[in-house]
Amino acid sequence: EEIGFGYEDVSKINPRIIYCSLSGFGQSGPYSKWRAFDPVIQAMCGSMAATGEQGGRPVRNAGSFIDTGTGVMLAYSILAALITREKTGKGQRIDISLFESAVSWMNYYIIYYLLTGEIPEKMGTGYKAFFPYGLFETKDRPVYIAAHNEKAWKALCETLDAGYLLEDERFKTNDDRCRHRKELEEELNKILRKMSCDEVLERLTKAEIACGPLLTVADLVDNPHLKEREVFIRVKHPTKNSEVKSVGMPIKFSGIKFKLRYHPPKLGEHSIEILKDLGYSEDEIYRLKEKKIVYFP
Template structure:
């Protein structure tokens, strides 16, 4: 049994936040029907390089456990197909610009008349209300607009984006959280509802303690490199052979750290007695620690601190992470059978449920791979499907080239 078995999701989203959300739902057993534009599909199919056996790695990463159907949603007959699927779906998800779905006759108020139990999730850059609701929203834009880049980078340096699409990916998680919350609510009320999921709202939420700290002090946080605004030492340092992380979040661990590394002078120095003291005298302490760690091999540092129970570790590169014995033991790298891509591997399931675990059921679909299958489930016969193909209402799944 899978936790979300029986939950049908009609997915009109593209790019990353929406597809990542529906992949998470699909991993837990939901039936994800990915609706794409005939001929081109989700634009991430063309996000290259890199390609893997001719297919975009970007697309492959967020689209497992889905079925793909291609429909011309601007045509009246295509719209009728969407209506028919929406009537039988539990969840509808889209990430078009504000007002676009309503113009096509596919807005929430229009679809809930067909299916009052429908949960409609709308992902956008700035939300569906407010003065900026019509602005386009992309991860990079929101990393800047939402404050993330103002706190990312070295002190005195230029703003820096995170190395991954943090805004999009976290919104995918938030959207899945919202959808499942609405599913639970529907079990109590019998009614669906509208979910307004904004990339900006998600980013403001992630600012978390920095928001409260600003209102407490009147001062916005700035860029601090790898350092932490309220904990010291809690940052990257350079050992003799490599960069490492030293994370000492409380006074008890500070004492253990100093004892393990024979830093009795630092432990007894009144400037560094408490974390508040260490934050006040951050620059002096970081100078002392940096100088001392730079004389030691990382293995020596880790051996001493690991034995004392002090959090520390290397700064891994991506290749080191995905081949790490612990990551592999946690089954965080999946090997996926794919009709085109040989030895496809991707990041695994981040949540481990004891009784209803996530599972891999489907490879990232080729464009329109399941069009006939899905239309047949809607009750259309082979002749009906052929007519839709001839009218270009639905795309015809042919071969590998049609999926790129």
């Protein structure tokens, strides 16, 4: 906008233009000039305050999920604008921010506060509305169990040979189980610690109970399911003189096979081609290199 390429200027030339602005806090409002990074927004949107163990310090979520998620919302908004243009013949300006995207993902916590006047407490790996719903101990590796309704609760007790829990008055309903969360967690951990993670997963998946092991990134790289799904790909890279492993496309198309055509460029690998495209002669390019203004191998 400062150099005359703002939406108002561009749309006069082409009213069908779709002009998208992505920023930390949007194009208006008192924070619009503030700088932002993913963890800054995590702190401001309520996510950090809601994450962690009860009574513990706020915790940052691993991974830049706000950066990534806002990018996905940006793609959705452009697609929606393209569809609208097909109907109306007009383009439009899209204004999207990291802050507002992140706030929209906190909808459960915000709505809970609006309805009750209470700030939801931190629940660690659990969930306030259901129990059992969280990370439990086994003989060798923690496992996440989500028994979110009465059918799943009954199936969990039966598959763990713990029918006596169904008769316990403290655990009769989901509300009861949430009220006596600590006692029930102790009972379940006592049972699960006698079994391996694999045994627990085998029992629970057969009973159609949502569950999964706690995995590290090292576990993911060797995960048999991800291998079969071809989540990881090999890329030739000249700096390694060999293939390196990377993360591929997480979306599967029936008619397209994902393939990474080019490796990430080496430092200065395309400097000459780019400068020539900009109109520089070969002599000028090498003079720029001598002055250490540009670099190429």
